[in-house]
Amino acid sequence: MTLTRPNTAVLQQEMRSLALLAVPVAIAELGWMLMTVVDTAMVGHWSAIAIAATGLGGVLYTTIVLFGFGLLLSMDPLIAQAFGAGDMPDCHHTLHQGIFLSLALTLPLMALSYLLPSALLHWNVNPVVTRAAAPFIRILAFGTLPLLLYACLRRYLQALHLVRPIMLALLTANLINALGDWALIYGHLGLRARGIVGAAWATDISRVYLMLYLAGVILLQERKHPTGLLHQLPRLDFVRLRQMLHLGLPASGQILLEMGAFAAATVLIGRLSAVALAAHQIVLNCATLTYAVPLGIGSATAISVGHAIGRKDFASAVRTGWLGIALGAACMSVSAALFFLFPRQILHIYTNDAHVIAIGSGLLLIAAFFQLFDGIQTVTTGALRGAGDTHISMLLNLVCYWGIGIPLGAALGFGLGHGVYGFWIGLSLAIVLLACTLLIAWHRVARKIQLRPATDPLVAEVPMDW
DSSP states (O other): OOOOOOOHHHHHHHHHHHHHHHHHHHHHHHHHHHHHHHHHHHHHTTOHHHHHHHHHHHHHHHHHHHHHHHHHTTHHHHHHHHHHTTOHHHHHHHHHHHHHHHHHHHHHHHHHHHHHHHHHHHTTOOHHHHHHHHHHHHHHGGGHHHHHHHHHHHHHHHHTTOOHHHHHHHHHHHHHHHHHHHHHHHTOTTOOOOTHHHHHHHHHHHHHHHHHHHHHHHHHHHHHSOOSGGGSOOOOOHHHHHHHHHHHHHHHHHHHHHHHHHHHHHHHHTTSOHHHHHHHHHHHHHHHHHHHHHHHHHHHHHHHHHHHHHTTOHHHHHHHHHHHHHHHHHHHHHHHHHHHHOHHHHHHTTOOOHHHHHHHHHHHHHHHHHHHHHHHHHHHHHHHHHTTOOHHHHHHHIIIIIIIIHHHHHIIIIISSOHHHHHHHHHHHHHHHHHHHHHHHHHHHHHHHHTSOTTSOOGGGSOOOO
């Protein structure tokens, strides 16, 4: 098979199409991450303990619920490839299975969330922080079902290129969350001041709003442009669910390994002072916010790769993957410069505590170092997911974070006495190694895709042969 190099016009068109999809999705991801930023900033003026407790509680709860999010990521290649092939009934069918899966996951994830505070006591986390985090985590658990249903509806909409409603949903949800924080944390609008517990209730309310907003968008879209969704009877399909689990479990494992590494670091840093934990949480918050941009680009890349594969344009699928990786790297170079040039100004958004700012400034410089690599690894994971390969990302996350990053961070942090800085150095090295190895993996997968005959079945149905 002869491979031809595309002309500049083709590359420009593909980059333009990717950007039109990526920008709203990235803004939506920023809106999602901004909720945590607002919560942290709001409680930051309550106390350093409040920052540490909401940070610890939020990271641990998010790590649990992201298991469900990861399983629902399997909807990306399935719906995107079916949509690219023009098979709308199959898109609807995957949406129905996603809803069934969300319902099945809710109670187990809520139960795990309720057990978390008890586990913290056995992990030697600062007891003052643990007592403050316990009610925060348990109230967040009430928002599990709407959160999973929102994730399911979102995957369906963005796989169909309906991304602007998702962006608007997140932007308006942030207004609701900020108003709720202001009213419930500090006791405005006639409500009693509830401290960090108020932040948890505000978050739950915004998640219910997100679910209802996206459900309303789908219903309105069906009325304007019927695709048969409202007339297709939902039925439980164990074959499709097994297919979703085949794709979703590795994706979920990859997310858990990545988020779990930062959660484990947070727990270990919790053995240090509350000030160190607060500084860690603020900088982690900043890194999470910038991470939203390549996360959105990665989602857009997964969808675009899936669409191209669905219409059997394998060369375009490969080009789109590389274009997405380049775009993610460029965006994260900007955030790296901001972290390097304005660390104290960024930290003052969260707190006026001089000790927290002093520690956080050093951590932001470390975060600046890994921004470029974080962008590369995130978008590359999306490109692989769009091609139906979720296994290699999970394996590489296991090796880089848990085989290298966490052990090295613990050795530097506790063994050599570098404290919180040691953990961030270990995690930074893990991200660098992960980016490099994922690029090699995508290069191998891209060659297999590009050489695939047009008569082959969709890539999501055929696991990559490693």
